[in-house]
Amino acid sequence: MTQRILEPEQIQSLDPSAIPRIRLPQRADVFRTRAERLRQLAGHNPIGGYVRLMAALADAQQQALEHLSARMPSRDAIAAAQQHSMPILPALSNERDPQWRAVLRRLADRVEAAGAVTPALANVLDALRAMDDAALDAQADAVLALRYAEIVPSTAPFIMAALQVVWTDLASRLDARDVPYVDAPGVCPVCGGAPVASVVRIGGAFQGYRYVQCGLCSTETHVVRVKCTNCDSTKGIAYHGIEGGNEALKAESCDECHTYRKIGYMEKDMEFEPLADDLASLTLDLLMGEAGYRRASPNPLLWPEAPAEE
Template sequence: MVQRLLAPGEIESLDHNAIPRLLLPQARSLFPARAARLRQLAKNEIQGIPVGETLSGYLLLMAALVDAQTAAIRSLPEQTFALPDDADIALSLEHNMPPLPVSGARPPSWRSVFAALLDHLEPVAENQPQIAAVLAELRGLESAQLEGCADAVLSELTDGVNPLHAPFVAAALQVVWTMRASQLDAQRVQPLVTNTLCPVCGAHPVASVIRIGGQSQGYRYLQCSCCASEWHMVRVKCSCCEHTSKIAYQSLTPSDETTTAPEVVNKANDPSKVARAETCDDCHTYRKIFNQEHDYNVEPLADDLASLALDLLVGEAGYSRASGNPLLWFNAE
């Protein structure tokens, strides 16, 4: 058989199409893997992400919360996570809008997920009075207060939000959006006008990750803070302003290689490249990037939460965090 030679434009088109543009979450396995990673991090077992004793306790609490997310998925009926009408999804996609937007009305079923989370956390609170007090406060919230907190969480607003309540509300919303996102057809979801927001729900990414294996080998993805979908963005590009000229990398572990873009081919299992902050001198923001080439089990949200020391380092250098972590909130002060 004689094979036709491809023109340069055709080759570029094939290469582009070979990159999985959108990776939808596998919701039923994502949360157990995240909880396991949080416990590893809490035990300070991950090279490149040192965790102190103070943060360790919080990571264990968040691991219990993620366990509750898994339990809620298993205990609630499938209808809790039903997708919007197909006509509504089609209309959103037709106008290059996210099919499951975090803005606007949210499914009332999120309240069932929230209640289930609190129920599954009760055993954790039995010997921890402080956690029991927070759960009691959450159960006592009036409907308007709870919905207001959910509005603020999805809008990533810190003003007026109780930082002790927000992670639990965020966890419930994560379950709903992640379960719904997992049911979509990735081929139908269109990129947004800006590649810095999730094409599935429109939320900001929590961090980026370099994946390995299959067609994703070596490519960088941004992971959504709400629905955990991952979408492709080329490496050495600011995930906030999309500029490429002034990108640099900071890590907690010294490296023999330069931390200034462009990146070079790295040897595997280098702790200095497991967790890094990608800084941009155009917009003076940063977002962390985790590399599966150097730690197969990286989990963007968990690793971002555990690497607060890196936030402090980069913050002292004058950079602002591009977006927050839904499991850790600070008040306006």
């Protein structure tokens, strides 16, 4: 069967109401699919050991998600978000469910139980367990607000992983019709988080459409193709790949804001998973840095050692 892939001009000429605006995370397998993809990408990868560790962490996330039911927003809160075009479950608020800290500790225990714990990883897990609630919340605030100077890179992926479980749980239980329209480019309408990468999907109502995947809640939001997902510009957009590398993965750069995000094409690789493929393509990040572009936002599971320019 031949699948029809729409060109950018065709997509933009269609009635926007016919395009699914939101793709909420699939609770049954969102992290399991990510873990499987990470393991697939780990072989012959320059950071293969780390990618496999993150696969074990994603497995632990799926287990934690199956037993979590975080506090949902009230109908009044949903109505207020809709009225003001604000994210419905804002991550940067004082209403964070304290269950996230228990989730973090369960993730640490499950990663440790998965085996192959190196001395360095053992130190990271011990450091997480030694942090009190106030210290954990301070780190959560820092990673969600991208205050790089305050982030401890070694523990941040685990803290972010726990937050991902909570917000993915919430997002998976929303009605897509309740999700507000948010005008700011690069802002998730569910949680206010930043996209990690985008994907041109295949199949059903999503055929040929491009979606950006939130790095926190895994919600995917439709964005027309050949458009910067950081500044909304349609000028100076270019695509970069690695010769002989995965043809399904490109870096989409913008000469207006000098940033880039990666984009994957499922017609070329049906198993593309935005966060996993972004994490496992560090070589492309290095090449984009050498070309003078900076990441529009970090991968939630890999944080820079030095403070980044904001």
